[in-house]
Amino acid sequence: MTYQEVLQNAKATIKNCKVCPECNGLACGATMPGPGSKGGNAHENWKAWRRIKLNIDTFAPNTPVDTSFSLFGRDFNLPLLTGPIGTMLQYSDTDVTVAFNDGVIQAAAETGIIDCFGDGLAPATVPGALASMEKHGAAVIPVLNPLPNAHILSLMEQIEPTSAFAVAVVVDSAGLGHWKRISSDEGPGSKTVEDLKQLKAATAKPFVVKGIMTAKAALQAVEAGADAIIVSNHGGRVLADAPATADVLPEVVAAVRGKTKIIVDGGIRSGGDIFKALAIGADAALICRPFATAWFGGGSEGVRVYVEKLQAELAEAMYMCGARRLSDIGPEMIRYQK
Numbered sequence: 209m210t211y212q213e214v215l216q217n218a219k220a221t222i223k224n225c226k227v228c229p230e231c232n233g234l235a236c237g238a239t240m241p242g243p244g245s246k247g248g249n250a251h252e253n254w255k256a257w258r259r260i261k262l263n264i265d266t267f268a269p270n271t272p273v274d275t276s277f278s279l280f281g282r283d284f285n286l287p288l289l290t291g292p293i294g295t296m297l298q299y300s301d302t303d304v305t306v307a308f309n310d311g312v313i314q315a316a317a318e319t320g321i322i323d324c325f326g327d328g329l330a331p332a333t334v335p336g337a338l339a340s341m342e343k344h345g346a347a348v349i350p351v352l353n354p355l356p357n358a359h360i361l362s363l364m365e366q367i368e369p370t371s372a373f374a375v376a377v378v379v380d381s382a383g384l385g386h387w388k389r390i391s392s393d394e395g396p397g398s399k400t401v402e403d404l405k406q407l408k409a410a411t412a413k414p415f416v417v418k419g420i421m422t423a424k425a426a427l428q429a430v431e432a433g434a435d436a437i438i439v440s441n442h443g444g445r446v447l448a449d450a451p452a453t454a455d456v457l458p459e460v461v462a463a464v465r466g467k468t469k470i471i472v473d474g475g476i477r478s479g480g481d482i483f484k485a486l487a488i489g490a491d492a493a494l495i496c497r498p499f500a501t502a503w504f505g506g507g508s509e510g511v512r513v514y515v516e517k518l519q520a521e522l523a524e525a526m527y528m529c530g531a532r533r534l535s536d537i538g539p540e541m542i543r544y545q546k
């Protein structure tokens with residue numbers, strides 16, 4: 209199956225998404241519910257990576273490129289994480305979230321990348337995705353919503369004895385006001401450093417905080433004990449007019465590089481974009497929406513096809529910019545276009 213075929217197939221079953229040749233947040237625009245964003249902010253994320261160019265420099269030994277990556281003592285084939293999607297009802301009338309999680313987790317295991325899955329509503333609950341993780345032997349990070357700490361702690365208790373690779377809390381979901389309105393339970397809300405310290409203390413696994421958009425928040429996540437942060441504005445879904453993640457990444461890198469692992473998401477679509485993120489100083493990149501279209505277009509095989517495309521593009525960018533290992537990638541290899 210080619211990536212073009214994957215996209216073509218996806219068009220037959222997906223809803224609310226036009227399966228654009230490159231997912232750039234334009235056709236879905238400000239549609240929420242659905243896979244869009246507030247104020248069309250997903251497009252701003254995508255556009256910011258387009259302004260960054262790759263500096264061709266082939267003065268380097270003609271040796272093979274190695275995209276291998278290591279995080280928290282485990283080795284992967286490339287510095288890539290799949291993004292969590294709490295409910296696939298954003299993309300279809302029937303709830304396919306369980307099958308989506310299972311397919312992406314399987315492909316993550318097969319391609320040697322990290323899967324992040326969302327903290328969904330029944331039937332797509334955390335234990336179900338953990339069962340898929342054990343079945344496929346994947347490196348998986350459950351991404352828990354910022355509900356009251358007692359609720360998060362009860363989920364963490366179930367995660368702790370499993371082989372989950374790490375555990376994450378997504379703090380920017382505090383902005384998901386529509387959820388507050390439809391749920392009779394207490395909805396998501398903001399967290400303090402003390403709240404996060406309590407969660408960090410409850411796990412022996414690496415603790416990840418997703419939804420960091422300022423240097424101050426990055427420093428506070430580090431203070432709370434975050435082993436990794438994810439620079440993210442939730443794909444533009446939690447606040448209109450938030451800056452693009454590529455634009456805040458340099459400030460976050462300046463503040464916390466070396467103190468925690470830095471992952472970035474939002475509009476990253478190609479291996480070239482992953483290269484740019486690493487050149488700015490991120491350790492890895494996370495991609496979300498294109499994994500949904502890849503899965504609709506070909507199940508776990510569609511996801512595998514997309515990951516293979518990303519790996520080939522990353523290897524090409526490294527080769528052409530003179531990097532042979534990820535650690536060779538540096539800021540001199542990119543240029544900001546005015």
Ligand SMILES: Cc1cc2nc3c(=O)[nH]c(=O)nc-3n(C[C@H](O)[C@H](O)[C@H](O)COP(=O)(O)O)c2cc1C
Nearest residue numbers: 291292293294298326378442443474475495496497
């Ligand atoms: C339909 C949809 C549902 C999402 N659900 C979650 C979620 O449950 N938890 C979470 O941490 N992030 C969620 N996100 C945000 C993504 O994981 C990710 O941060 C963001 O979409 C990355 O940007 P990209 O889609 O441009 O790659 C969701 C995004 C979309 C589009």
